[in-house]
Amino acid sequence: MKNWFNSGTPWIWLNAGAISIALVAVFGLLFLILIRGMSHFWPANVEAFYYQNAENSLTVIAEIIESETVPADTVRDIDIKEGNITRYLVKTGNRDLLGSDFRWLYDIDLVRYEQPDNVMVLERIEWGNFYGYLNSVYEYDTKVSNEGNLWSEFESRLKRSADIRQQILDLEQGEIGAINYQLERLRLKERRLIIDNELSDSALNKITEKRKALKVEYAGLLKQTQVLYRDINRDSIRATVMDGKVVSIPLEKIVKAWQPNKFTLIEKLNFYVSSLWSFIVENPREANTEGGIFPAIFGTVMMVILMAILVTPFGVIAAVYLREYARQGVVIRLIRIAVNNLAGVPSIVYGVFGLGFFVYFLGGNIDSLFYPEAQPAPTFGTPGLLWSSLTLALLTLPVVIVATEEGLSRIPVSLREGSLGLGATKVETLWLVVLPMASPAIMTGLILAVARAAGEVAPLMLVGVVKLAPDLPLDGNFPFLHLDRKFMHLGFHIYDVGFQSPNVEAARPLVYATSFLLVVVIVGLNLTAINLRNKLREKYRALDN
Amino acid sequence: MKNQILQQKYNQRALKDRMARYFVAVGGVSVIVAILLIFFYLLQVVIPMFESAEMSEEHSYRVTGEARVMHLGLEEQGTMGVRFMDNGNVVFFKSGSGEIVKDVNLNLSAKISSISFNLDRVILGLDNGYVKIVRYGFDLSYPNDIRTITPVLEFPLGEELILLDESKKALIQIDIQINEEGLGIVARTLDNRLVYARYQQEESFISEEVTIELESRSERSFEETISSIVLTPALDHLYAAIDGGVLRDYSLDEEGFNDNHTDYKIRKNITELKLLLGGTSLLIGLENGEVQQWMSVRHEHGRVFTFIRNFHETQYPVTEIAIEQQRKGFAVADEKGEITLYYATSQRTLTSINTAGKIITHLAWSARAQNLLAVDDQGKIYLYEVDNEYPEISWDVLWGKIWYEGYDESDYIWQSSASTNEFEPKFSLMPLTFGTVKAAFYAMLFAVPVAILGAMFTAQFMAPRMRQVVKPSIEIMEALPTVILGFLAGLWLAPYVETHLAGIFTLLLILPFGFILSAWIFSLLPNKSIIDGWEAALLIPVVLLLIWLSMMLSGPVENLFFNGDMRTYMSDEWGFNYDQRNALVVGLIMGFAVIPTIFSIAEDAIFSVPQHLIRGSLALGASRWQTMLSVVMPAASPAIFSAVMMGFGRAVGETMIVLMATGNTPLMDMSIFQGMRTLAANIAVEVPEAEVASTHYRILFLAAFILFMFTFVFNTFAEMIRHRLRKKYSGL
Secondary structure: OHHHHHOOHHHHHHHHHHHHHHHHHHHHHHHHHHHHHHHOOOOOOOEEEEEEOOOOEEEEEEEEEEEEEEEHHHOOOOOOOOOEEEEEEEEOOOHHHHOOOEEEEEOOOEEEEEOOOOEEEEEEOOOOEEEEEEEEEEEOOEEOOOOOOHHHHHHHHHHHHHHHHHHHHHHHHHHHHHHHHHHHHHHHHHHHHHHOOOOOHHHHHHHHHHHHHHHHHHHHHHHHHHHHHHHHOOEEEEEEOOOOOEEEEEHHHEEEEEOHHHOOHHHHHHHHHHHHHHHHHOOEEOOOOEEOOHHHHHHHHHHHHHHHHHHHHHHHHHHHHHHHHOOOOHHHHHHHHHHHHHOOOOHHHHHHHHHHHHHHHHHHHHHHHHOHHHOOOOOOOOOOHHHHHHHHHHHHHHHHHHHHHHHHHHOOHHHHHHHHHOOOOHHHHHHHHHHHHHHHHHHHHHHHHHHHHHHOOHHHHHHOEOOOOOOOOEOOOOOOEOOOOOEOOHHHHHHHHHHHOOOHHHHHHHHHHHHHHHHHHHHHHHHHHHHHHHHHHHHHHHHHO | OHHHHHHHHHHHHHHHHHHHHHHHHHHHHHHHHHHHHHHHHHHHHHHHHHOOOEEEEEEEEEOOOOOOEEEEEEOOOOOEEEEEEOOOEEEEEEOOOOOEEEEEEOOOOOOEEEEEEEOOEEEEEEOOOEEEEEEEEEEEEOHHHOOEEEEEEEOOOOOOOEEOOOOOOOEEEEEEEEOOOOEEEEEEEOOOEEEEEEEEEEEOOOOOOEEEEEEEEEEEEOOOOEEEEEEOOOOOEEEEEEOOOEEEEEEEEOOEEEEEEEEEEOOOOEEEEEEOOOOOEEEEEEOOOOEEEEEEEEEOOEEEEEEEEEEOOOOOOEEEEEEOOOOOEEEEEEOOOEEEEEEOOOOEEEEEEEOOOOOEEEEEEOOOOOEEEEEEOOOEEEEEEEEOOOOOOOHHHHHOOEOOOOOOOOEOOEEOOOOOOOOOOEEOOHHHHHHHHHHHHHHHHHHHHHHHHHHHHHHHHOOHHHHHHHHHHHHHHHHOOHHHHHHHHHHHHHHHHHHOHHHHHHHHHHHHHHHHHHHHHHHOOOOHHHHOOOHHHHHHHHHHHHHHHHHHHHHHHHHHHOOOOHHHHHHHHHOOOOOOOOHHHHHHHHHHHHHHHHHHHHHHHHHOOOHHHHHHHHHOOOOHHHHHHHHHHHHHHHHHHHHHHHHHHHHHHOOHHHHHHOOOOOOOOOOOOOOOOOHHHHHHHHHHHOOOOOHHHHHHHHHHHHHHHHHHHHHHHHHHHHHHHHHHHHHO
């Protein structure tokens, strides 16, 4: 034993243990996010718990979130102090009736629990999920369902109301939104003319006429939506909740309805995929705690693309200058170290710089020069997409410079000399030989930059993200790409929903799902970069020999 | 011909080449400049805060007539002034030229014997025991877009005189205070009595007319000579300056004087008394030119009036103190004719100006303290322009203990905003810096052992095939967005740690023993060479098992050792308070975030220790572990040190994790079970709300600048160490 300790083997094992801890932590966290994020969309079976004691009886209809068996004396809110007790964390939904979505259940006085076939779950526009039994379907005040066609009647009418809702949404966000946008532009144009003292009668007439035409169109569209709003209010259902109360729910408030206990495995899988899909493509509801995250995905992608467009040329030029043109000496070495170390400067510092320099200084000046008509409302003098991309471009610039420089330095001198020896100028050598060969390195740098930018939140909180952006930064209104708009971002969405929302408990699964999505994107990007880099190294190793 | 074309083409190519050279050089240099701009921009925002104040005389002119000025007032922008004369005239004049705009006689039935004011309300004490309250104002209007000021004079409590002293003696000194509950007037009479009257104010809803009703009137007589009196806004104290260097504190209530008063020895004669903005601090001007700040401080046995700090060290008696209307600053004039600006909280002497021996009798600030109006005993009026934007900042305010109003002692406090208007922001960067270092420290406590031990194993002992998997995994770990880690820390780990506290500590204790125990078990295997290099993989199930085991044991351990609840036990027995989001959680998750930084650099260094050194050591009979400790580690230690520094740099600047996993309370408490607020998180929380170019905004930029410099210097230093090491190896 003493020998064994003297040999140092246990200490080597201790070292091995450290790396095991790190690995368990990485994969444990990834697994945790995966499980918590992806299980949310699974249509879990709904249980009915029947309680009965001497005085009264109680039924609870809910999804089991987790259950555990613990010693009774560790549970504070029950009287029993001996033996073990099983408790269930359940989701009862019906927040409008019960006050909260979740509650703890204990197996005291529990007679039985089962999964009744006809339990129905509704995803509603407001108040979260509804759990109960469907009684009947009504058109205005007339009952239109009977025993046989209850569910099919409900489903077909639900589809109709969903269609109408989509039409309303299209009208309001599409055409009505476009008219509002044009009206606003007209107003700005008029103010601009007044400011420049160029408002002639003919110009004014033109504007007034245009405005009149737009208002007529607007009134027509408004009438259309009013008709649709009346139509969507036609149907409603009566449903029984767990304590026997019957409630009436208008169909316009229902997003989706299903009876999970009747589902076969295939149907469940089908449902799962469609829920996941709607999470990705839908807009958020209820202060971001429900619905989808499409605007956040869109905003993140837009921002990252813009950033990539900005960072690549600048990063490559700087690297080419440092490596190929600048005279190598103490100054360049210092600059190189400085650039390297900027990658280690906290991102929040870039955010502060972006806010002060880009938003307030540059943006403020742009506003007073080019957008006097919009004053005092800021156009570029407020956080927005352009400034976010610029800030992140600056933040990731060192990454691109370092990667490109590394790529340039790996290209064998013999190749350059060969090219120069054949009579090519320096720029031709650079453009035709060196840069193409360095392109994988540039790509690696760019991918790493994109991965970093996609996950960065702290600076964006200062220079452009918001919890809820009314419009996407890209739409059908001229000039289509709105660089001055604020946008939503996956990372900020996680922070906001997880920490700022009124109902964190109910929103948590969505935060996990969002996290999972972000992790997938970022890990994917990083793995690509790592692969690319490894291939690159192989390639040059072959060249070197 | 052909040659010519070739030559032309060649010239074109050479031109292109030259153009490209300039283009790249200009582009490259400008990118580098843009990066360096960060440094200079941050600095440029921060610097104005430390520039000293300036004061310059703009105009001066003589007042015509015999009457003497008793009080001065100045409009918000400093363009119009008002003076109250001892003959009962109130004169509005243009402060730039002295041109009289309006001259009103108050038609008083008696001579003015004393005067005092409360913002724009001026109280005149007459020599027949009556008082009159006058409000002056400057109404703004913009006819034809031109800023026009119309002076107004009102009598908020009616035009009639109010009888203060029933024995109708002359009022030698007077003071007035108005608050929500009522109005208090105190005066010293010619026959050495202090008369205090308290009134209820009632505003009629219909006519908005204010009527007052006497609530109480009381008086005290005294033997000494009182040179000035001051009433507090809460109407609970009356301070009187008594000749011989005594400050007397009478306490007041609804009924008037109650029986106790306390004397404080100042030792020098008091020449001027003024309350600082907010009415909590009293400024005492002395005959030796000193100004002292006193305030009431809570002690075990009630409140005691306490000396806080002093200003001004000239030899000449103080003639006038004028307090600013929106900040804790004030101007002091002395008999030598020097006007000096001070700031109370930061204890700064900002600037001073000499009037060449003129004795300034009255001073008035404009609302934003950009103009100062002064009058000397010859009746000459001076208008000064003051540029004094950031008087509240000093080295001591940022990094030292400051005794703020309302606190029992001097302390480090960060409190940048509050709901009330009279709030004074407190900008000590100490609690934030402390929080930053604390968070980084606990993160390093967890990260350094795991990262360095892990790096040692990965670089020297691990099977190459496993290493190919491990290294990318750790890189993935580095790439995980911190917002996700922060979210997990705040919403998953923090509640989990709270309920499994004993389990977490059990785990930390048993992990090393578990590893050694499993090493021993594996050493009993007949063929050990198969597992060589795969120890880490074999230990993964062990780690999982130990985690599961200690979480299972959590409840029993708490029952056995901590009476069932570790948190209650700790606060009862050891006096530790437990925050759900605390340094332990931050340490674990931020440790997780910095492990890859440290690991990658350390692993690189250990791996690149030249093989012939290692082989030599092994060949001489040293064991693998001995080689590790005595050959590899000494060679790699500078790089490992620089790895730790870089990890620390990253932990210091990390924002989202601390923002989400701590309570963000700016406390200075090293306890692992308490939260903290870091510089970075503070910036993220407060910058969006800070008003541009305000002190708060610039201080947040200063915080960013500190973070920038800190990480930059740290990383450069670490980089240099590594550079030197690399050079050394290349020599080997």
